[in-house]
Amino acid sequence: MAEQGGIDAAALLDWYRDEARELPWRRSGVSAWQILMSEIMLQQTPVVRVEPIWREWVARWPVPSALAASSQAEVLRAWGKLGYPRRALRLHECARVLAEQHGDAVPADVELLLALPGIGAYTARAVACFAYGQRVPVVDTNVRRVVARAVHGREVGNPSARDLAETEALLPRSVSRAATFSAALMELGALVCTARTPDCSRCPLPRCSWVEKGRPAAETVRRTQKYEGTDRQARGRLLDVLRAATGPVERIRLDLAWTRDPGQRDRALDSLLVDGLIEQTADGLFALAGEGGV
Numbered sequence: 579m580a581e582q583g584g585i586d587a588a589a590l591l592d593w594y595r596d597e598a599r600e601l602p603w604r605r606s607g608v609s610a611w612q613i614l615m616s617e618i619m620l621q622q623t624p625v626v627r628v629e630p631i632w633r634e635w636v637a638r639w640p641v642p643s644a645l646a647a648s649s650q651a652e653v654l655r656a657w658g659k660l661g662y663p664r665r666a667l668r669l670h671e672c673a674r675v676l677a678e679q680h681g682d683a684v685p686a687d688v689e690l691l692l693a694l695p696g697i698g699a700y701t702a703r704a705v706a707c708f709a710y711g712q713r714v715p716v717v718d719t720n721v722r723r724v725v726a727r728a729v730h731g732r733e734v735g736n737p738s739a740r741d742l743a744e745t746e747a748l749l750p751r752s753v754s755r756a757a758t759f760s761a762a763l764m765e766l767g768a769l770v771c772t773a774r775t776p777d778c779s780r781c782p783l784p785r786c787s788w789v790e791k792g793r794p795a796a797e798t799v800r801r802t803q804k805y806e807g808t809d810r811q812a813r814g815r816l817l818d819v820l821r822a823a824t825g826p827v828e829r830i831r832l833d834l835a836w837t838r839d840p841g842q843r844d845r846a847l848d849s850l851l852v853d854g855l856i857e858q859t860a861d862g863l864f865a866l867a868g869e870g871g872v
Contacts, residue, residue, distance in 0.1 A: 584729045586784055587750045587759055593782030594762035597769070602629065603708075604761075610684035610709035611676070612636050617704045618669050618696070623660050631660055642676035642684075645669070651866035654855065655821050661810075663817060664853050667867065668696025686710040699742075713756035715745035720767025721760075727771060731787030733796035812836045812846035817866075820856055826863035826870055 602608070603616035615635055619628045635656065639645035645653065650670060657666035672695045676684060684705060685691055691702035706712040719734075722741055725748065726734040748763075749756040770780050778789055788794070805811055815835045819827060836843040847864075850856045857870035864870075 584785065584787065585725075585748045585763070586782075587748075587755065589782045589784055590762045590766065591755065591758060594758065594765055598762070598765055599625070599769070601625065602633065609640075610686070610705060611642055612640070613709040614672075614684055614697075614701070614705050615669065617701050617708075618665050619660055621665065621701075622662065627660060631656070631658055639673070641682050642673040642680075643682045645673035646677045650868035654817070654866050658821075659814070661814075663855055665696065667854060671695040672697060684709065686712065688712075688714060707757050707760050711754060711757040713749055713753045714760075715742050715749065716760045716764065717741045717745050718764060718767075719773075720764050720771075721745060723773060724763055724767045724771045727776075727788035728783055728786045731791045732794060733788075735797075807838070809842060809846050809849070812839075812842050813850055816843070816846055816850060817855065820864065820866045823865070826859050826865040828863060832864060 598604070603613050612632075616628065616632050619632055619635075635645075638656065639648070648670070650667060653666050653670045654663055657663055660666075675694055676682060680690075685694075686706060686709070688702050688706050691697050691705055692699065694702075697705075700716070700718055703714045703716045704718075706714050707716045722737070723734045725741075725744060726732055729744070729748070745763075748759075750759055766781070766783075770777050778786070778793075816832050819831055819835045823831075832847060833840075833843065836846065847856075851858065854867055856864055857867055858864055859870045
């Protein structure tokens with residue numbers, strides 16, 4: 579029989595047991611700190627890009643104090659091309675707080691997790707659930723899509739304050755089953771109930787309101803922003819120069835890294851300075867954060 583809200587928990591859990599990906603952060607013995615790192619890295623970044631970097635970080639910085647002892651520049655270089663490098667600096671600051679205020683351990687309480695630098699609502703609940711097995715709703719884009727389709731019979735809309743409550747209502751009452759259910763719900767959205775090409779023939783759920791209604795299209799069409807030519811790409815090119823350098827570099831090297839639009843390059847450079855990812859030395863050179871000698 580289906581659990582509350584129209585998701586058949588037994589069917590979903592059986593499917594997850596047989597089909598879940600063998601991801602390294604899901605294995606036994608992985609610490610809460612290492613799971614927290616994986617969650618930060620996985621934000622808007624595919625698993626295939628995250629896995630090798632995560633393995634390197636686990637080997638290099640197995641506990642928060644190890645990461646905290648490294649420089650910002652070291653962390654930014656190790657982050658590589660995972661995207662959104664501000665996450666690397668937030669994780670570095672989070673590690674410092676964990677080392678200094680939490681005995682080098684990641685707290686299990688959601689409210690304490692939310693108080694950490696760079697830890698938002700999703701990450702706090704993901705760590706509480708996946709690292710500590712708590713019965714808390716974990717809502718990402720994949721979960722929202724599955725719930726919208728299976729329960730409400732529509733395509734996913736914009737994030738809503740109702741998302742957490744609706745997802746919590748779907749959780750099995752058993753704490754151990756609830757934690758696995760959260761992982762399974764997310765996995766279903768990642769592997770089967772995908773945004774563009776859902777494979778309904780592989781879906782383990784015996785009922786889906788969206789399928790029963792004829793798979794109606796979304797009321798509004800979402801446009802995917804292209805990466806090519808964006809400020810994000812320009813920022814990345816500038817950061818590439820500084821990551822590859824052994825010290826501060828002259829402005830001309832940054833100018834040559836992005837020649838298509840000088841105004842966009844200047845805007846990207848200013849934003850990197852404002853975000854604290856890079857710094858300018860007293861003599862006008864540029865370096866990664868912590869390497870400018872200022």
